[in-house]
Amino acid sequence: xxxxxxxxxxxxxxxxxxxxxxxxxxxxxxxxxxxxxxxxxxxxxxxxxxxxxxxxxxxxxxxxxxxxxxxxxxxxxxxxxxxxxxxxxxxxxxxxxxxxxxxxxxxxxxxxxxxxxxxxx
Amino acid sequence: xxxxxxxxxxxxxxxxxxxxxxxxxxxxxxxxxxxxxxxxxxxxxxxxxxxxxxxxxxxxxxxxxxxxxxxxxxxxxxxxxxxxxxxxxxxxxxxxxxxxxxxxxx
Numbered sequence: 001x002x003x004x005x006x007x008x009x010x011x012x013x014x015x016x017x018x019x020x021x022x023x024x025x026x027x028x029x030x031x032x033x034x035x036x037x038x039x040x041x042x043x044x045x046x047x048x049x050x051x052x053x054x055x056x057x058x059x060x061x062x063x064x065x066x067x068x069x070x071x072x073x074x075x076x077x078x079x080x081x082x083x084x085x086x087x088x089x090x091x092x093x094x095x096x097x098x099x100x101x102x103x104x105x106x107x108x109x110x111x112x113x114x115x116x117x118x119x120x121x
Numbered sequence: 122x123x124x125x126x127x128x129x130x131x132x133x134x135x136x137x138x139x140x141x142x143x144x145x146x147x148x149x150x151x152x153x154x155x156x157x158x159x160x161x162x163x164x165x166x167x168x169x170x171x172x173x174x175x176x177x178x179x180x181x182x183x184x185x186x187x188x189x190x191x192x193x194x195x196x197x198x199x200x201x202x203x204x205x206x207x208x209x210x211x212x213x214x215x216x217x218x219x220x221x222x223x224x225x226x227x
Contacts, residue, residue: 014169016187021164037216039216045222046147046208046218046219046220046221047165047208047218048218049215049216049218052216060217062216063122064122096164098164101170102212105153105212105213107155107167107170107210107212107218108155108165108167108168108210109167109170109176111164111165112164113163114164121135
């Protein structure tokens with residue numbers, strides 16, 4: 001059974017860097033085809049895909065946020081880490097990590113419960 | 122970027138109603154479309170993938186159709202557990218979500 005859990009700070013100050021960790025089980029990011037992504041959702045708003053990391057360390061980023069995002073994986077810990085620089089109040093959102101199905105592309109079939117991050121001084 | 126537009130934004134319905142939600146893509150995405158259900162404070166749940174394939178464990182009252190730029194999600198007979206927000210998502214080029222459709226009690 002695949003599970004994912006997000007962890008990190010729930011309050012960050014403007015201009016700070018956010019670091020979120022996704023700890024997963026039930027699959028390995030050393031297995032061909034495995035992919036983990038990050039998606040966020042501001043309160044009352046739409047979902048927004050942020051970044052993906054593949055088993056072969058290929059990384060994909062949302063074009064609108066690419067300059068601020070870095071995604072990495074630690075296969076020994078079954079973790080994926082997302083960093084977002086220069087946080088702003090508009091980045092207040094619930095951040096989800098999710099397992100992506102499919103070899104080339106696919107939907108997100110397993111999600112973490114999400115972590116609400118508030119950006120405020 | 123491919124934009125996804127859902128309609129309506131809110132839908133009022135009663136138990137037993139047939140419900141249809143539409144999702145339009147700004148350019149062709151073939152059949153690379155998924156539908157998710159989300160309840161307040163919870164993560165989205167995958168219902169439909171590849172436009173019309175039912176995810177394992179999802180009730181058969183949910184169905185999806187369409188290809189190219191126009192897609193629909195249909196709930197054949199709305200059940201109490203189905204009051205929620207529904208999101209479409211394209212995965213033809215990147216991953217883009219619609220703005221969501223809230224299905225509320227009429």
